[in-house]
Amino acid sequence: MRRLGFLIVAMLPGLAWAEPVILRVEAKRGPDTAAVVRDWAARFPEVMTFPLAGGWTGIGIGPMEREAAQAEMARLKAAGRIPSDSFIVPVPAGAASVAPVADADEGATGEAAADSAAGDSAGSDAGPGAGPAAGPAAGASTFVPPADGAGRGRDLDAPPVSEPAAQLPAGDYLRLQRYDTRESAEAALAGWRADFPEAGLWQQPDGGFAITLGPVAPGVGEAWLAAFRAAERVGRFAAVMPAAELGQPLDAGADPQLPPAGNAPMPPMDEVQRALRWAGRYDGEIDGAAGPQTNAAVAAEVLALRAAPDAGSAMQALIDRRAAWRDGMDLVTLDDPQSGLSLTAPMDRIEFLRNEQGLSIYGPRNESGAALILYRAPGGQQEMLDFTGLVTALGWVPAPERQVSKGAASLIGRNDTHIGQAEARVVDGHVEGIVLIWPLLDAEDQPRIAAEMLDSLRTRTDLTD
Numbered sequence: 001m002r003r004l005g006f007l008i009v010a011m012l013p014g015l016a017w018a019e020p021v022i023l024r025v026e027a028k029r030g031p032d033t034a035a036v037v038r039d040w041a042a043r044f045p046e047v048m049t050f051p052l053a054g055g056w057t058g059i060g061i062g063p064m065e066r067e068a069a070q071a072e073m074a075r076l077k078a079a080g081r082i083p084s085d086s087f088i089v090p091v092p093a094g095a096a097s098v099a100p101v102a103d104a105d106e107g108a109t110g111e112a113a114a115d116s117a118a119g120d121s122a123g124s125d126a127g128p129g130a131g132p133a134a135g136p137a138a139g140a141s142t143f144v145p146p147a148d149g150a151g152r153g154r155d156l157d158a159p160p161v162s163e164p165a166a167q168l169p170a171g172d173y174l175r176l177q178r179y180d181t182r183e184s185a186e187a188a189l190a191g192w193r194a195d196f197p198e199a200g201l202w203q204q205p206d207g208g209f210a211i212t213l214g215p216v217a218p219g220v221g222e223a224w225l226a227a228f229r230a231a232e233r234v235g236r237f238a239a240v241m242p243a244a245e246l247g248q249p250l251d252a253g254a255d256p257q258l259p260p261a262g263n264a265p266m267p268p269m270d271e272v273q274r275a276l277r278w279a280g281r282y283d284g285e286i287d288g289a290a291g292p293q294t295n296a297a298v299a300a301e302v303l304a305l306r307a308a309p310d311a312g313s314a315m316q317a318l319i320d321r322r323a324a325w326r327d328g329m330d331l332v333t334l335d336d337p338q339s340g341l342s343l344t345a346p347m348d349r350i351e352f353l354r355n356e357q358g359l360s361i362y363g364p365r366n367e368s369g370a371a372l373i374l375y376r377a378p379g380g381q382q383e384m385l386d387f388t389g390l391v392t393a394l395g396w397v398p399a400p401e402r403q404v405s406k407g408a409a410s411l412i413g414r415n416d417t418h419i420g421q422a423e424a425r426v427v428d429g430h431v432e433g434i435v436l437i438w439p440l441l442d443a444e445d446q447p448r449i450a451a452e453m454l455d456s457l458r459t460r461t462d463l464t465d
Contacts, residue, residue, distance in 0.1 A: 381426060
């Protein structure tokens with residue numbers, strides 16, 4: 001079995017590099033789809049569309065090599081120029097390139113408008129939190145995303161534009177925190193900008209310093225302040241204030257474009273928990289109960305998602321995003337006759353290789369760099385620990401972090417090329433185990449794939465009869 005382990009690991013490094021991929025940025029359905037596609041094509045040199053289930057149309061940037069796509073995605077997300085849930089997928093079946101929009105006047109107008117909307121954020125000098133917005137990474141191509149308020153902005157190579165405070169849009173501001181010294185306020189601002197790059201710094205009439213977010217429309221600030229309080233991100237000094245009461249902007253930040261509250265009811269809690277697990281926000285049981293861990297995950301994801309300040313609308317938006325991602329990943333049910341395990345898996349990335357010593361081995365398809373190992377055999381706690389020891393010895397999960405409890409074990413680790421994750425449990429006198437090996441270049445999708453597998457894992461004795 002040791003020989004088998006080294007064979008599998010040897011197959012994986014470097015195989016995903018040549019795969020053409022796209023950076024998926026949006027999915028649309030309805031009469032405005034064509035206009036949205038034209039909007040992207042007017043500002044990006046290479047845009048592709050592809051069909052999704054349910055009449056949806058996917059929109060992506062590319063094609064490009066996966067390594068370049070990973071760097072470009074990180075750069076554009078850090079700059080706030082593409083939606084935060086954008087992700088990388090292999091070029092889907094049926095994908096077609098969109099002809100660039102050739103109207104120079106129209107393109108120039110859109111670019112100028114985008115410059116105006118993004119100038120304050122790009123010109124920030126608050127420190128590490130604002131650094132990624134300063135310019136493109138070395139060697140990266142320049143994109144000009146649409147300035148439509150959906151996380152997209154100006155030409156990243158254009159110089160920053162600073163507007164005087166008098167030209168700030170009218171509206172209220174969220175005072176998130178208050179400090180007595182500018183040094184402590186600037187340190188806090190750098191931390192806030194890791195999650196909210198639009199955050200600003202004001203000096204208040206009493207001489208103190210405030211971390212702010214705004215402007216926001218009347219009535220919107222109160223709903224978002226409640227969301228910040230639910231997530232325990234702000235304290236007693238947090239408030240909604242007009243600019244006149246805040247004082248003078250030292251670094252006004254940028255318009256966060258926070259949407260108003262919706263009126264959607266809270267979706268079923270088990271669906272919410274699955275979506276939160278997919279988002280990497282929740283690692284508890286899928287039990288449909290709104291306990292403290294679930295509630296904390298909901299509150300944190302409301303702020304991260306920024307789809308709406310109310311939990312019902314935000315969680316429905318998260319569920320919809322998970323559904324769109326699943327469509328793009330081509331997830332299907334894998335029924336494995338050797339182990340009797342059934343689970344959801346990306347079968348466009350893996351294919352069956354062989355059965356050996358109770359293991360079902362699925363290796364990379366089309367040089368994807370992914371692999372999956374399934375195992376089920378009679379046993380208890382000790383046999384489960386033996387399985388995790390074997391996984392470590394064979395190098396499937398390099399330098400793993402372990403979590404072991406009665407009847408369950410989890411290992412995760414990574415090297416320079418891959419992420420390995422193993423999950424094992426004792427069920428009805430049997431040890432069930434899965435090992436997912438995933439390319440590091442697609443690290444963002446790894447926890448999502450693992451979550452989908454674990455949520456769907458079932459035993460089907462009829463498969464082995």
